[in-house]
Amino acid sequence: MNIVTKTNIREYPLLSRGKVRDIYEIDPQTLLIVTTDRMSAFDVIMAEPIPYKGVVLNQITLFWMQQCSDIAPNHLLETDVRDFPTALQPYAADLEGRAVVVRKCKPLPLECIVRGYLTGSGFKDYKATGSVCGHKLPAGLVDAHKLETPLFTPSTKAELGVHDENITLADARSRIGEGLVKKLQELSLAIYSRGRDMAADKGILVADTKFEFGLYDKQILLIDEVMTPDSSRFWSAAHYTPGISQPSFDKQYLRDWLISTGWDQTPPPPALPQEVIAETQKKYLEAYELLTGSALELP
Numbered sequence: 001m002n003i004v005t006k007t008n009i010r011e012y013p014l015l016s017r018g019k020v021r022d023i024y025e026i027d028p029q030t031l032l033i034v035t036t037d038r039m040s041a042f043d044v045i046m047a048e049p050i051p052y053k054g055v056v057l058n059q060i061t062l063f064w065m066q067q068c069s070d071i072a073p074n075h076l077l078e079t080d081v082r083d084f085p086t087a088l089q090p091y092a093a094d095l096e097g098r099a100v101v102v103r104k105c106k107p108l109p110l111e112c113i114v115r116g117y118l119t120g121s122g123f124k125d126y127k128a129t130g131s132v133c134g135h136k137l138p139a140g141l142v143d144a145h146k147l148e149t150p151l152f153t154p155s156t157k158a159e160l161g162v163h164d165e166n167i168t169l170a171d172a173r174s175r176i177g178e179g180l181v182k183k184l185q186e187l188s189l190a191i192y193s194r195g196r197d198m199a200a201d202k203g204i205l206v207a208d209t210k211f212e213f214g215l216y217d218k219q220i221l222l223i224d225e226v227m228t229p230d231s232s233r234f235w236s237a238a239h240y241t242p243g244i245s246q247p248s249f250d251k252q253y254l255r256d257w258l259i260s261t262g263w264d265q266t267p268p269p270p271a272l273p274q275e276v277i278a279e280t281q282k283k284y285l286e287a288y289e290l291l292t293g294s295a296l297e298l299p
Contacts, residue, residue, distance in 0.1 A: 001096045001299055004036045005049045011087040019045055034099045041255050042265040048272045052298045055097040056284045057228045063292050064195060064226040071190045074222040075102040105214025105221055110172055111155040112184050114192040117207040118145045121166060134168035142243040150192055152185040184213055195227045202290045205240055207233035229287045249287035254280050
């Protein structure tokens with residue numbers, strides 16, 4: 001198992017190289033998705049990787065997809081590198097633990113965000129308008145306030161290097177249709193609720209998270225990553241205190257460090273010190289171990 005910042009698989013065409021994932025087309029119906037150790041924050045890719053972060057993200061996603069398969073079918077076909085096509089076997093050390101073979105779907109053009117707590121961009125919107133993506137909220141709420149009912153707040157899916165934009169449900173309906181938005185809302189809230197309750201039993205509060213879905217032969221499939229430290233805010237239930245910054249098991253630690261440097265959130269980012277890299281990796285591993293109840297064996 002190798003640390004991987006960039007793949008170079010010559011046997012199949014590279015379809016995209018995103019902030020974290022490299023995607024190849026195996027055939028017209030099948031993709032290879034490789035979750036690398038690239039680290040992004042504020043939609044900017046850091047110069048230094050977080051070792052084996054991609055393995056942690058992929059394994060957490062596999063855990064949640066299995067736990068929620070009765071709610072939403074997913075795009076997974078193969079998850080063990082030994083079962084991948086023969087042409088991929090020479091790359092096994094780069095793919096082990098971090099790659100999946102999936103059905104090729106048509107990704108829907110929305111990030112399906114669910115907020116169980118008021119924080120981040122949602123709290124900024126609330127302070128400015130009293131609402132979050134069109135959802136009117138009571139006055140006087142503080143940062144990290146637990147919402148009485150989780151909110152479905154979609155956003156756009158921006159191109160690499162461009163920030164996603166929070167939108168209202170009405171805007172989402174105008175983009176993909178009322179029926180599809182309703183179904184995505186139902187699925188997103190159901191998956192979040194399942195994950196929230198399971199994580200709470202392990203001492204983790206899932207403050208918010210985002211899902212992505214795709215269409216395959218008119219069927220909605222859960223794709224990409226699911227309730228990982230990259231796509232979610234994970235807080236310590238034991239130390240939860242509304243009104244302050246919460247101890248977390250996600251990339252918020254890295255975001256906070258970057259903000260402390262005075263960086264303006266445009267490339268190039270500041271170099272990450274070794275202690276920041278090590279602490280970020282530690283938080284990701286803690287999230288995996290708490291959620292799954294098992295340790296992840298890394299080199």
